[in-house]
Amino acid sequence: MSLLPRTADEFSSADYWERFFRKRGEKAFEWYGDYNSLCGVLHKYIKPREKVLVVGCGNSELSEQLYDVGYRHLTNIDISETVVSQMSQRNARRRPDLTFQQVDATQMCYESGSYQAALDKGTLDAMASEEEGTLASRMLAEVGRVLAAGGRYVCVTLAQEDVIRLAVEHFAGAGWAVRIHCLNQRGGDADPSAFALPIFVLVCTKFRQPPPFAVLEMCQGEDGAPSRLATVPELLARVKERQAYALMLQKMRGGTDASSTPSLTLCHASMGHARYTLTVQDSPPSAKVPPANHFAIFIVPQGHESDWLYGSAEGRAQLASGAKFRRLIVVAMHRDQEYADMAAVQAELSPMVMELAPPGMPPNQQVPFLSVGGDLGWREVVARGVSGLTGEYSVEDVRGEDGHLYRRLVFMNNTQLVQSESRLQSSAAGETCASTAHKKRSKKKPKPSASDASACRVKGQSVDRGFLCCTHHEVMVAGLSLLGTEVISDRDVLVSVLVVGLGGGGLPQFVRDFVPGAQVEVVELDPAVLDVAKTWFGLQTDDRLKVVLGDGLEHIRALQSQGGHSYDVIMFDVDSKDPTLGMSCPPPAFVETSLLEKVCKLLTPRGVFMLNLVCRDSVLRKSVLERLHTVFSTVFSRPIEGEVNEVLLCSRAGGQGDKSSAVPKELPQAAKSLQGALQKQCHTALGNPQIDISAMLKDLRVA
16 A cells, blocks of 8 residues: 555645554655765754754654764654654664654744754655645744754755745745755666655755845755855756756656657856756667667757757757767757867766766767867857847857858847858958947947948958858749749849848848849838847848838738738748747738738739748648638749748739649749849849859749
């Protein structure tokens, strides 16, 4: 018959503990570890000469073992008459000074300030569920009362969220120092089915006069150096990290399947700042892995953690398949952290990553560290800012695996997604700009303007406006071929383009610079994004490229309602802020039938609607395609290799009743005309249009 409680509330019931100890009899029951596993931290905070109150002693052997090593002033209390009687009889001869008393910990009869330490092993956890913590709060208040100034409440706990918050807030609010030790986990050969959660020791010290600031600290192990935290939520968050790590280790010891890719973040021990993110990728059982290839660590180059190969589940699965190891740990380094070299990173990671080894790995197995080119890569954060709509963002330069420098915009609420990217190029204009910016910074009030700072963070570098980093942008440009050879080849024909979603401005800037006759209007919701595009990505507005700040949905509705507006091309390149939808681009409102009908009415008869679709939900994708087919004559799809993106090119030509079922025969000739037109618009100072139009349309198919 099980002796564990059926419900959490039973833990704090006197009747439950009476039944428990009667069934258990004389056999000791050790909650959360015995003396040997706890003695290091207990001796650190409780001295043999001190008067110690053991709260909720149960029939644990801990007090007996403390007595045997010299602790002779122990008063043990418990709510159970049975256990007090059992323990008193058991120790009457061998430990005559070891006292056991039946006392309710919420109503103690002891004088205030009469003890130097209070020891609690599991009692707080047992009582915290009763009356929504009211019972535990009364116990903590009583403990605080009976402890003298300088006294310590030492509590061994599983640190469940509500329990640890209750205790920490209680004592921190009273001006006590609060320190939490997370005791070291079991070795790698431990039983995978054993209890997984780590044991914490909460140590709260009573001051005679509360300090002017909160003293909140976290220690790893019994001897770990304390890490100071500023707030109670930060301390509690650190506890949750350790619990998550322990559960992850438990799962790793039992193995994972290839579709399960758990990850964890390692923080700097003293500062608490995120330093590494580790993702575990196991090979499927069917994979052909050499017998000796158990385990390897792959270091992602700095600045490339957002790349598809490293930042997506599909990419990491491909990486692991190519590496041919049973388990691959993919390690990403964090921005704003310094890393000396590969050897230093390996030395720092080795103690932690070995805990993640797969089950059955032979002892003393060599574990290789893998990388690209043997170095850590390079990244420089060139700007930080805060958007009122999207939160913190970072503009950073990274070195690509091709050796080129790239500038990226990343929002901190989704660091796995590069919002915008441009390639940098060497240019005399860049050197002049950098020099000018330096002169301006030397004045009394250094405040370089947008034009001074634009594309000039790295001396001699400017944004290559002829290079599109995103393949879906290249496909959108190539999709202009659907306008027809006559339109593309005639420089005097106006091509009106409406783009919803600016990002760094690379796509609209390219269209404005290299497409003959193009006049581009961009709608961007976030003013901060427009500022970043101008300041750091070289966006230059003029009479052929205008940016309107506002909601793209409302802008389209207003244009259609006003009448008199028409566009040859309308492009949607806007992402969703809700990651739970299964469609990260665009937001669902942008593909509602009513809005699509307005888009169609805004197009000229030859017009093309282009949509960057990122949808992992097959049912939702099918629904989007059905809505597009009800509105447009033809819907073409161009999937992006290696990514979830696909570009949908929707044509109005022929009217809504005339549905086309094939790619136009004249498209290859129109593609050649567009390629030639782009080359004729080449501006050496801005960059050459580096795009293969025919290649971008090669995999075009009817959706």
